[in-house]
Amino acid sequence: MAVYTHLGAEDLARLISHYDVGELVSAKGIAEGVSNSNWLVETTGKDGAGARFILTLYERRIDYADLPYFLGLLDHLADKGCPVPRTIHDREGAAFRMEHGKAAALIEFLPGVSPGRPTATQARSIGAVLAQMHLAASDYPLTRANAMDFAASTAILELCGAERLATIDPGLPEMLAHARAAAALDLSGLPQSQTHTDLFPDNVLMRGNAVTGLIDFYFACTGPTLLDLAVTHAAWCFDADNRYRADCGAALVEGYESVRPLEPAERALFADVAKGACLRFVASRAEDWLDTPDDALVTRKDPMQFVKRWRFYDEAGDGLLA
Amino acid sequence: MAVYTHLGAEDLARLISHYDVGELVSAKGIAEGVSNSNWLVETTGKDGAGARFILTLYERRIDYADLPYFLGLLDHLADKGCPVPRTIHDREGAAFRMEHGKAAALIEFLPGVSPGRPTATQARSIGAVLAQMHLAASDYPLTRANAMDFAASTAILELCGAERLATIDPGLPEMLAHARAAAALDLSGLPQSQTHTDLFPDNVLMRGNAVTGLIDFYFACTGPTLLDLAVTHAAWCFDADNRYRADCGAALVEGYESVRPLEPAERALFADVAKGACLRFVASRAEDWLDTPDDALVTRKDPMQFVKRWRFYDEAGDGLLA
The missing domain is CATH 3.90.1200.10 (Aminoglycoside phosphotransferase (APH), C-terminal lobe)
Known part of the structure; x- marks a missing residue:
């Protein structure tokens, strides 16, 4: 439940520049995910209207060979209308990139909150x-x-x-x-x-x-x-x-x-x-x-x-x- | 650098309901602040156009008697055009409220990222x-x-x-x-x-x-x-x-x-x-x-x-x- 890797503003801006999502506006490390570092990232968006994403940096607990399965599954399910976040592909079409020796992926931000006491x-x-x-x-x-x-x-x-x-x-x-x-x-x-x-x-x-x-x-x-x-x-x-x-x-x-x-x-x-x-x-x-x-x-x-x-x-x- | 207190969706929604900011849309615990728990909160906004805030729950390191000084200073500076986040006051006009025995404040969200290597x-x-x-x-x-x-x-x-x-x-x-x-x-x-x-x-x-x-x-x-x-x-x-x-x-x-x-x-x-x-x-x-x-x-x-x-x-x- 933490951000394990420090990414400065310049690192984040450079990483975001590999995606067609506009320019970095803000980024907050979020206290979610036990095996990854996550940031809630805001950009100017493709069209300037603003867009939000979850940037995930995969720490050691995940086998990178599994990433195509995980990230492809999100796209497959999103294509079929399931409420899952879509993976944003970089300008070369890749679902994840290596940054600082770690895999990074940009994932659609979805609204909503997790129920504490589900009805x-x-x-x-x-x-x-x-x-x-x-x-x-x-x-x-x-x-x-x-x-x-x-x-x-x-x-x-x-x-x-x-x-x-x-x-x-x-x-x-x-x-x-x-x-x-x-x-x-x-x-x-x-x-x-x-x-x-x-x-x-x-x-x-x-x-x-x-x-x-x-x-x-x-x-x-x-x-x-x-x-x-x-x-x-x-x-x-x-x-x-x-x-x-x-x-x-x-x-x-x-x-x-x-x-x-x-x-x-x-x-x-x-x-x-x-x-x-x-x-x-x-x-x-x-x-x-x-x-x-x-x-x-x-x-x-x-x-x-x-x-x-x-x-x-x-x-x-x-x-x-x- | 963590969220020290767990607030479920229902807790967050109830807390937000004390402010004239619309309904809770999303909330992410953020990995910022060493002495407080912080969430980046999105609401539907007063006018339905959406709004974002930082919700801070003050943990033990801060003397609550100092909160009027800290939060009032933000308002004073914001009123004079300084780039600081404004404190959102609740429906009774209070700058902070007690929640789960801890003081909580809702603060304006500001865009931007912290420079890693300032020029x-x-x-x-x-x-x-x-x-x-x-x-x-x-x-x-x-x-x-x-x-x-x-x-x-x-x-x-x-x-x-x-x-x-x-x-x-x-x-x-x-x-x-x-x-x-x-x-x-x-x-x-x-x-x-x-x-x-x-x-x-x-x-x-x-x-x-x-x-x-x-x-x-x-x-x-x-x-x-x-x-x-x-x-x-x-x-x-x-x-x-x-x-x-x-x-x-x-x-x-x-x-x-x-x-x-x-x-x-x-x-x-x-x-x-x-x-x-x-x-x-x-x-x-x-x-x-x-x-x-x-x-x-x-x-x-x-x-x-x-x-x-x-x-x-x-x-x-x-x-x-x-």
């Missing part, structure tokens, strides 16, 4: 947009493997080890066996497309009940669309105390199915996939927790939040799509 | 604007003592202690005696006004050679205008290796004097005040250096930068305004 009506909207995205992405020509699939979560939890997991919370070590069970699921028969897989409210811009932007596609990958719905369900439909919000859950699925009805195989696997989705966040948060000193300035996210959500799906998940 | 022409511009500000502020009715005056710098260096200062650099302990000499200067006969006292390029917005905004007035105080000129000189007129840039220095003073000629007493004291100004940054940086663990994620600023600049003024300062 059921907002959950319905995001469900519909998610399904729209899955349909629109189905003919996207590139693919990317899910680096955080259920096998990867299991491997992370195994590397943490039961003993160290227990130092965070005594309820954590048993999640290892559950992660192994999720990794053993056969999802190959489920409908596939390109998926966001990290669609927390923070990664959605809204104005009122309308979705104005899905952002931060840097976990996007090819895989079962059911996983994306399950991640979104787990991310949107619980309150701050991790209690299930039935109205949001029902609205999210209803919104999704208003655009793309679920298949019987998806309904049958929903609870298991939602449990696997929870364990993906349990794993990454537990790893971060153990890697971050207690006195670090960075806020650690509590892995137990998603253990609690896992327990909900374990107990009540089968009834959700019945 | 002499840019230094001339900032000199002229600084003098304009000093003249415009001279009838501002509030006052605020300089909490970082030369006596305060000396006290900080004394608290650090010669031994610990030597662990940073062997050239640092001798600065203690020089700080005492600066604290003994009699500046009472110099022209006074409201002063910024922290006008680094980071705190100036420019478009090309024109100053579009002076920002971050949270060290502003009542005192000798010469100190403000000296701080600005020390902050703008050295390269990254702390070598004096004579062209910038001459242009800055020339720009200043094009609006407000210096008095003989100011010329006579310039070198000594510039040395004192350097020691103010030596002191705060040395203190931060000793307080910040070696492995902290925060970047520490090297106090020796301003020891080198002090040495320049000690050797050559008397000739600068001759």
